[in-house]
Amino acid sequence: MFLINCPYCGERDQSEFSCGGEAHIVRPKQPTELSDDQWAEYLFMRKNIKGVQFERWNHAHGCRKWFNMVRDTSNDKIHAVYKMGEKPPVE
Amino acid sequence: MTKYRVNKTKHVDQTKTVSFDFDGKSYHGFEGDTLASALLSNGVHLVGRSFKYHRPRGIMSSGSEEPNAICQINEDTDLTEPNVRATEIELYEGLKASSQNCWPSVNFDIGGINNFISPFIPAGFYYKTFMWPKSFWKKIYEPLIRWSAGLGKSPRKPDPELYDHKHVHCDVLIIGGGISGIIASKIAAKNNLKTILIEDKNTLGGSTIFQKNENYKINDKYSGEWIDEEIAELKKLDNLTIKTRTSLAAYHSYNYLLAKENISDHLPLDKRNGGIRQRLWKIRADKVIVATGAIERPLVFNNNDRPGIMLSNSVKKYLDFYGVSCGFKNVIFTNNDSAYETAVSLKEKGISVEMIDIRKKSNSKIVKNAEQLGVKIYWNSTVVNTFGLRKIYSIDIMNLSEDGSNVVGNKIRINCDCLAISGGWTPMVHMHTQSGGKLDFREIDQTFIPNEIDKNHINVGSCNGDFELEEIINNTNKKVKNFLNVSKTQFDNTSVLNSKELDKRNIWLLPNYISEGKCKSFIDFQNDSTAKDIKLALREGFKSIEHVKRYTTTGMATDQGKLSNMHALGIIADTAGVKMGALGTTTFRPPFTPLTFGSIVGRSVGNFFDIIRKTSIHEWHIQNKAKFENVGQWKRPWYYPINDEGLHEAVQRESKAARDSAGILDASTLGKIDIQGTDASEFLNRVYTNAWSKLGIGKCRYGLMLNEDGMVYDDGVTTRLGENHYLMTTTTGGAANVLSKLEDYLQTEWPELDVYLTSVTDHYSTASICGPNSKKILKKIFPDKDFSDDAFPHMSYQNGKIDEINCRIMRISFTGELSYEINIESKYGKSLWEKCIEAGKEFQITPYGTETMHLLRAEKGFIIVGQDTDGTMTPIDLQMDWIVSKKKYDFIGKRSLYRSDTIREDRKQLVGLLTDDPNEVLEEGAQIVSDMTKKPIEMIGHVTSSYFSPNLNKSIALAVVKSGKKMNGQKLIVPMENKNINVTVSDSVFLDKENKRINA
């Protein structure tokens, strides 16, 4: 059970948060112009990395804000937490 | 006092007698005893039979590693508990314990049976033997295994005791109250850090507390005396919490740990007073110091499992801590110096002891001490056989060859009544590895020691591979100083005298003159696996330690291989000719020792199992004898039986009344989301399939919400309260998820939208009144209001007032009847409801529950998301094409509605079904078939909703059927267990297709 530093509330227990999967997948602005394959790429394809992964998290039982997090899935080390819309930190 | 109680110690109060039962016989022990020490003081070694071979087994250790003395306690009471180790049960008055594995009985001589069974139980026995036929499993194999192995009995009644959870935070958590844990605690607490020390025993001091040997002194005191004084001082420290009887269960990442505190397990049953039995501590520590010590290794040789064969340090503990001698003619079999401490202790008390050492010599002080006391030592020797069924009475020993791979010379027989064994020490690295830490292999003493990289956690003392007293004190002091940033401690100039071990020799599987196949050299005592099993697994091609472990079940018992893992690894390495360090280890998983279910669930039982949500009208429903249904966490009235009505009769009556005159439903549980902001209309356009921009203020509209994959997610009516203000309703079960989903889109995809969402589900109560007389009832409640169709048409809303209290009236319908919903602040919900009932009296207004609501809407062909849909239904599948806007450029799920899969014409589509026999009601979930002759029979759909309609006087059903859209009028079959039901596909709207009733 890790500790997550919510960018709005500060450090809180993992049980207050829920994970929303891979981050930085932007909903296409013009879905109607996409082929089935392109739409499927957005809709279904997600990475599942062993190692450093960019993820969306929600402080579900707290401020209810969504934010992004860089986590190493192999040891749960959190490298960075940043707000939606902010640029991901460079490695 | 019994003859085995040879020594007085301060840990056992020999003035306070405690009586207890074991296997039906009464015994006495003293306050301070464990069940194991009390049994040994009565000369009882034999405590059970082994798992597979049913060999007699005795108490082997004095701690949580105990593989044999597994008991059922307090059988035939509500408090009975299986799988308890006798070495861990503190003795109390009236304790009743029995051997868990004792088939056919503990004392029955079954040497013959043992030999009969054993050839049939090789490694992989379970995988090889019990394969087929399948039916044998249930009727023969499983009962046989359970009956013969005796896995304990679970309690039959609900657990009457209380369990607690507690969250704590601290600067430093120290796990283990032995010498290094005490040093660490003192340094931490004295340096102003909030410190918690947990110890699984009831006393601190570990194995140092009973050490009184000339060769081990600290600051010129016996190490036992020194630590006594340290503990006394420790207890005075303010910012230190000491928790004894508290064992660490799990060490998770980010220094989150679970520990179980036993609060009343050591008390007699009649003194527990209904207090808390166990408390699970959830600890978040800034820094963790692991000081869990080491476990003594057994030695693996032929017949090493007889009662009376015990770990050497445990023999010492029983003698020096509990005052119990495990035997009067002891033999100690060792590969290291530590066992000589046991020998010296026995000898000093005048008890006979001889040593067998696999080493060729040892020149350490402690060995010389033993020799001076006259202890006979057989060097370079090994035990090749042992004798005695209920208890060991003699052993055969032989000399080892130069390289230790064989035995040479003649057998010597030695009589004994206790054989203490010591194969060296294994650091308890379980906590370190649970936390994610890795291990390094140390060649010199064949141990895995922690490889520390986490800066917030260290290991000190023997769990870190420091076994000599001097090392333990100095290294612990140095390491803790560094870890906690402390420059000076009282331990800086401690003078330590100890005996240094200079000569080492290790042989994982001791050689024998008897052929390997005929030896029973046990590795895992609890699961009864032997060296032979491991070798067989290797011959059969298993290579990975994880596979060998599972195939042979070595290390798979409740002790998680505390005594067996190292030998299994060693034998694999030796046999396969690889280096042990290269093999890796198995993974240690929580819990370290088994946890009770009670401690895991804590107070979350009964009414506290989950939140129960009730509407403000709940009391009225109870007074009117409603039967309730759980919808998510909500309690909703299901139906209101009159007299002895059943579900069917009540629902038929309620449904008829709602259409013939008036019905009333508590609709407060529907999700309500208040939406405000200048972009609210645009937001609704994006989340619903239909268009919202042109909805007038004061108007209501039904909306369907999809997932991005095009599948129906939720539905409900949304009302425009103002220019930039809407009230959305959702399904009862979907409310929380819909809000989360909408928040997600707002925050992440469309942050530019000016929209604010607030859940107001609990803020308003809703009474829904339907039926041809509903308008008259509303008129009575709101006499000043014009309810004419022109002034107040279907799908519109108006504000109203009852006794100065504002309410919102929506004319919307989920039943197909003329229908109004009144929303009022929750605190007035019940009085609103009562007012409606009062006003409706002259029209025989009938309260109805969820079942009638479902029936009424099915008559009208309205769907229920989650009942008629299952996450694979698009609006097109539901034949609701009308609600999907063709004009809107985009909305959630739009693009998915014309993926190659969603435009298939043979998808399952929603249709109505009428049974040929109008009285035959289909079963929901029943499969639908079109052709019974084609094999295999193809199932083309299933029934999603089915009722007997009192208003249509026939059975109706909704179903999803492949290509159902094109099947209107077609005959299909619903095959049931005992008959085939003929049905005809129909329109899904069964009643009032023209909407005459709604607009009445």
Ligand SMILES: [Zn+2]
């Ligand atoms: Zn937050």
